[in-house]
Amino acid sequence: MVTTANSSTEEPAVTAQDASAQDSPNPSEQGPEISLERVVKAYRTGSDTVRAVGGVDLEIARGEFFSLLGPSGCGKTTTMRMIAGFEEPTEGVVRLSGRDVTGVPANRRDVNMVFQSYALFPHMTVEANVAFGLERKRVPKAEIRRRVGEMLELVELGHRAKHRPAQLSGGQQQRVALARALVNEPGALLLDEPLGALDLKLRQSMQVELKRIQREVGITFVYVTHDQGEALTMSDRVAVMNNGLVEQLGTPAEIYERPATRFVADFIGTSNLLTGTIGAADAAGHHRVELGHDLTALVAELPKGLSAGDRAHLTVRPEKVRIGLERPGGDLSILPGTVAETVYMGSATHYQVSLANGAEVTVYQQNSSDSTLVAGRGEAVWLSWAPRHSYALPV
Amino acid sequence: MRNRTTTPYVLVLPAWIWLALFFVVPIGGMLSLSLTTGNVVTGFQQTFEVGNYVTAVSTYWEQILRSLFYGACATLLCIAVGYPMAYWIAFRAGPHKSTYLLLILLPFFVSFVLRTISWRFLLADNGVVLGSLKSVGLVPADLQLLNSAPAVVMGLAYNFLPFMVLPIYAVLERMDPRLVEAAHDLYAGRFQAFVRVILPVSLPGVFAGVLMTFIPTSADYVNASVLGGTHNTMIGNVIQTQYLVNNNYPIAASITFVLMGLLLAGIFSYARALGTERVMEVHT
Numbered sequence: 001m002v003t004t005a006n007s008s009t010e011e012p013a014v015t016a017q018d019a020s021a022q023d024s025p026n027p028s029e030q031g032p033e034i035s036l037e038r039v040v041k042a043y044r045t046g047s048d049t050v051r052a053v054g055g056v057d058l059e060i061a062r063g064e065f066f067s068l069l070g071p072s073g074c075g076k077t078t079t080m081r082m083i084a085g086f087e088e089p090t091e092g093v094v095r096l097s098g099r100d101v102t103g104v105p106a107n108r109r110d111v112n113m114v115f116q117s118y119a120l121f122p123h124m125t126v127e128a129n130v131a132f133g134l135e136r137k138r139v140p141k142a143e144i145r146r147r148v149g150e151m152l153e154l155v156e157l158g159h160r161a162k163h164r165p166a167q168l169s170g171g172q173q174q175r176v177a178l179a180r181a182l183v184n185e186p187g188a189l190l191l192d193e194p195l196g197a198l199d200l201k202l203r204q205s206m207q208v209e210l211k212r213i214q215r216e217v218g219i220t221f222v223y224v225t226h227d228q229g230e231a232l233t234m235s236d237r238v239a240v241m242n243n244g245l246v247e248q249l250g251t252p253a254e255i256y257e258r259p260a261t262r263f264v265a266d267f268i269g270t271s272n273l274l275t276g277t278i279g280a281a282d283a284a285g286h287h288r289v290e291l292g293h294d295l296t297a298l299v300a301e302l303p304k305g306l307s308a309g310d311r312a313h314l315t316v317r318p319e320k321v322r323i324g325l326e327r328p329g330g331d332l333s334i335l336p337g338t339v340a341e342t343v344y345m346g347s348a349t350h351y352q353v354s355l356a357n358g359a360e361v362t363v364y365q366q367n368s369s370d371s372t373l374v375a376g377r378g379e380a381v382w383l384s385w386a387p388r389h390s391y392a393l394p395v
Numbered sequence: 396m397r398n399r400t401t402t403p404y405v406l407v408l409p410a411w412i413w414l415a416l417f418f419v420v421p422i423g424g425m426l427s428l429s430l431t432t433g434n435v436v437t438g439f440q441q442t443f444e445v446g447n448y449v450t451a452v453s454t455y456w457e458q459i460l461r462s463l464f465y466g467a468c469a470t471l472l473c474i475a476v477g478y479p480m481a482y483w484i485a486f487r488a489g490p491h492k493s494t495y496l497l498l499i500l501l502p503f504f505v506s507f508v509l510r511t512i513s514w515r516f517l518l519a520d521n522g523v524v525l526g527s528l529k530s531v532g533l534v535p536a537d538l539q540l541l542n543s544a545p546a547v548v549m550g551l552a553y554n555f556l557p558f559m560v561l562p563i564y565a566v567l568e569r570m571d572p573r574l575v576e577a578a579h580d581l582y583a584g585r586f587q588a589f590v591r592v593i594l595p596v597s598l599p600g601v602f603a604g605v606l607m608t609f610i611p612t613s614a615d616y617v618n619a620s621v622l623g624g625t626h627n628t629m630i631g632n633v634i635q636t637q638y639l640v641n642n643n644y645p646i647a648a649s650i651t652f653v654l655m656g657l658l659l660a661g662i663f664s665y666a667r668a669l670g671t672e673r674v675m676e677v678h679t
Contacts (some may be wrong), residue, residue, distance in 0.1 A: 086576055106579040113580045119573035123595040131592070133581035180581070 013363040020049050032059040033188050033220040034083055034111075039092035039242075052078040054244035055092070060188070060222060065214055067223045070241035076224045079241070080190050083222065085109045097187055107136075107275065113190040115167040116197070118173045120165035125386050126152070126176050127161040133184040151183040154213065170200045178213070183268050188220040195230065203302035207234055228268050230257060256317075261305070262393050265315045272321070272361045274314045278306060278392060284331055285376050286387045289314050293356040297333035298387035305394060318364040320389040323351055323374050332384040337361065339375045351375075353383060428647035439644060452497040455633050455650060464542070466613030469551035470559075474601065474607045477554065477559035481600075482593075484560075485567035496564070499557050506617065507554065511621045514550050515541060518622065542624025550618035558607035563619040566600030567593070602669060610658055632653055 041053040053075040060066045068076035081087040082094055085106030094102050101109055112133065119130050127148055134144045152158045155175035155195060165173055174194060181189055194204045194210075201355050214221050225231050231238045232252040240247045240255060240263075247262040259265035265273065273295065279288035286298040289312060297314055305314055316333075338351040340360065349364040351374075361383060365374065375381045431439040431446055449611055452459070484495045517524050518540040528534045540546050572598065578588035616631030623629070630650060637647035 045629060084576075085578060086579075105584075106576070107582045107584055111580075113577070115573045115577060118571055119577040120572060121574065121577070121592055121596070124597075132578070132583075135584035136587060180577075184581070 017039075019041055032095075033062045033064070033097060034058070034222065035095045035098075036061040036079070036083070037093040037095070038087045039073070039079070039082060039085060039094060041082060051244050053082070053089075056241075056244075056246055058239060058246070058249070060220060062220055063218050065221045065223065065234055065236045067225060067235040067238045068233040068241055069225055069228060069238050069267075070247075071226055073076070074241040075244035076226075076241045077192060078244075080113075080222060080224045083188070084111055084113050084190050090111070102115060110187040111190055112186040113192065114177045114181050114194045115210075116193045118177040118178055118197075120173055120180070122165055125162050125164060126168070126379050129165065129176055129182050130180045132180065137184070144187060146184055150181045154182075155179045156215070158355045162268070163332070170198055171206065173180075174198060174206065175209075178210075182213070182217060185217075186219065188222055190224045191221060193225055194223075195227075196225075210234060231283050232268070236370055240267065242267070243329050256393060259315060259393070262313055262315075264389075265313075265393065270318050270362060271315045271339055272318060274355075274361070275395065276312065276314060276368065278302065278308050278309050278310050278312050284387075286363045289392065291355070291357050291359070293336075294356055295335050295355060296332070297335065297390060299390050299392045300388040302392055303394075306392055311395045313395055314390050316361075316385055316390040318362040319366075320349070320385045321361065321363045322384045323363045324384070325363055325375060325379075328384045332386055333390060335361070335383045337381055339377055339381055342375075349374075351381075353381060425651060428644050429652055431645050433645075435642045435644075444645065447645045448653065450652055451646055451649040454646075455630060458628055458633050459599045459650075459654065459657070461627070462613050463661070465548055465619075465627075465629060466609050466615075467552060467613040468548045469555065470605055470609040472548060472552035473556050473559035477556055477632065478601070481563035481567055485564050486572075492568075493639070495559075499560055503557065505548045508617055508621070510554060511550055511617050514546070514553065514622055518546050518549075535555055541622065542625070542627070544592075544627050545620050547609045547623040547627050547629070550622045551612040551615060554615075554618065555608040555612050558611075559604035560605035563597060563600040563607070563608065566576060566597045570596055598669060602666070603666070606662060609661075614654060 010211055012275075016252075036056050036058040039053060039056045040051060043050045043052055056075070056079055068079055070076045078087060082089050083096075085101070085104060085108075088103060093100055094100075096110060121132065124132070130148045130151055131144050135145060137218065139147075148255050149158065149161075152161055155178055157172060157175055157179065160168060160172060160176075165176065166308070168176065174197075177194070183315050190211075195258045198206060207230060210221075223234065225229070232255070235252055237249065238255050239249045242263045248255055248264045249291055250260075255264065259268060262273065265271040273289050275287075276289040276291040276295075276297070278299075279290055279296075279328075286300055287302055287308070289299060291297060291314075297316075299314060322328065327336075334354060337355045339351055340354045341352040343352075344351040348367055349365050351365065353361045353363060355361060363383065420466065427441060427468065428439065430445070432442045432444045432445045432447075433439040447496065449675045451653070480499070484492055488495050507598065516522055520539055521529070525534065525540060529536050529538070566663040574592055575588055578592040583591060611630075614631050616629055616635050619627055619632050634647050634650050634654075637650065
């Protein structure tokens with residue numbers, strides 16, 4: 001993924017490509033819309049230097065819905081602000097449509113941002129807010145009027161055109177912010193936790209809405225969020241960030257099903273984490289992981305850098321684990337345990353099961369019509385899951 | 396139990412009493428005084444003599460207009476000097492904001508009159524400023540600032556500058572820096588971002604600053620008497636003389652009301668021109 005800086009002779013060709021791409025945004029046809037090459041952002045605080053972003057490589061394709069996901073302080077917002085041009089990287093290169101824009105100010109970059117606080121201009125009407133960018137670009141007046149009208153229709157705010165932002169609800173302000181950015185038809189739209197200030201219901205409907213708008217306009221979306229649910233439901237691809245670095249990059253399913261690091265396993269959804277020693281491969285190619293106290297689990301494959309004899313974490317999602325009173329048979333990870341707690345959740349029941357080695361395993365069991373409470377507190381149960389549902393991670 | 400709804404009224408009662416005693420009563424007294432005839436020896440009779448106002452305007456229209464003009468000039472000077480100061484402190488001073496605010500307020504620890512008198516030394520024909528400028532030939536050798544209109548305007552602007560800086564600073568400081576970023580993001584350069592976003596959003600602060608400088612500068616008499624010499628008297632000087640020297644209370648009171656009326660009219664048309672809605676709006 002890391003490429004060295006293109007020689008300057010390639011520049012004109014890339015720019016021409018860029019111009020043609022603006023008429024018909026077609027993913028997959030050209031190179032990446034946004035690429036970051038070994039981007040570092042360091043801040044001085046007193047005598048210390050803090051690396052907010054510690055060397056990030058990313059390629060975001062045209063038309064892609066891409067999320068930067070991570071806890072606060074992980075560097076995701078700084079990364080986005082470097083794409084927008086509000087921050088300059090300390091090291092590395094930022095490219096938009098192949099053009100090196102490092103050092104180019106925000107007002108000369110073909111990306112637009114939707115701010116977390118919306119940052120709508122309070123002294124202007126909704127209409128004037130949306131027209132702001134086009135006016136600066138000196139688009140003819142008649143065309144501005146037409147595009148602003150169309151955009152306000154797209155976000156269903158045509159009837160609010162003459163209102164001031166303060167007269168709108170949070171969700172409506174959100175949509176004005178979106179319209180104000182989208183109307184410029186930028187190469188990419190940057191969204192900084194845009195739904196953070198909305199309540200749960202509205203947030204969910206806006207997620208669907210955002211996805212619809214993104215499909216309709218076909219513009220690359222870069223979405224910054226700390227909400228894993230949001231990232232998983234909306235994105236084509238997700239970069240999970242921690243401590244200024246990308247921990248894992250992949251589709252939502254890859255990130256969820258196959259977390260590459262312990263951080264990702266912890267951060268995305270709920271994961272059970274068991275610690276043990278990797279044993280030799282069996283006939284089916286599964287590796288046994290000895291968890292102590294005669295407990296053994298199976299993993300389908302080992303990641304690079306782990307081999308038999310190493311200590312490893314083993315992850316398994318709570319919904320992949322079966323719970324039963326009988327010992328199941330077959331080529332499964334099979335562990336005995338004692339129910340420590342049951343939580344009835346309506347559509348599912350959650351169990352906390354203690355193992356002999358002291359570990360606790362969380363199990364989600366769907367409450368389908370034929371299954372009721374499998375076991376109560378204190379009862380002995382058997383847990384089982386297929387080897388492909390657990391992954392070994394380096395300790 | 397006392398009714399909860401009466402509590403707020405009880406709490407504002409001291410303020411009402413204060414205002415009634417020290418604002419409404421004196422204003423009423425002044426109003427009645429402005430409609431009397433007589434003199435200190437024979438006493439003043441309530442004759443509802445409207446002629447006092449005619450006399451006041453016809454005799455002193457020149458000083459009234461001059462006061463409004465000086466006040467306007469000083470206010471504009473305050474905006475020109477104060478806005479950049481406020482802007483710089485709000486956006487560029489980093490962790491030292493309060494230090495700079497303190498520096499702006501520091502001269503106020505010295506009495507108003509003393510500060511004004513010190514400007515006599517600054518503006519003296521061969522003083523620190525003019526003397527040095529003349530010796531290097533930057534200004535003509537016969538230039539005189541003291542006892543001139545510019546001296547009065549500069550003195551006024553100097554004395555009331557903080558009243559312009561502080562409200563503008565308060566608005567800029569509270570402004571969401573993302574607004575400026577949004578303007579840049581939407582292709583505005585620094586100048587466009589300032590003209591289209593920062594300036595309009597800070598207008599309520601400018602409006603407050605204008606109120607707090609234009610009213611006191613127009614009515615001021617200290618600067619004119621200390622720095623203005625005999626040819627630049629303002630209406631404040633006239634009122635002072637009529638009251639304290641000539642003891643012509645009816646005329647002094649009617650000039651006061653003429654000035655108050657003009658200032659109020661000016662403020663309201665100014666608010667209207669800016670758009671009251673815009674000026675009164677509270678930005679968060």
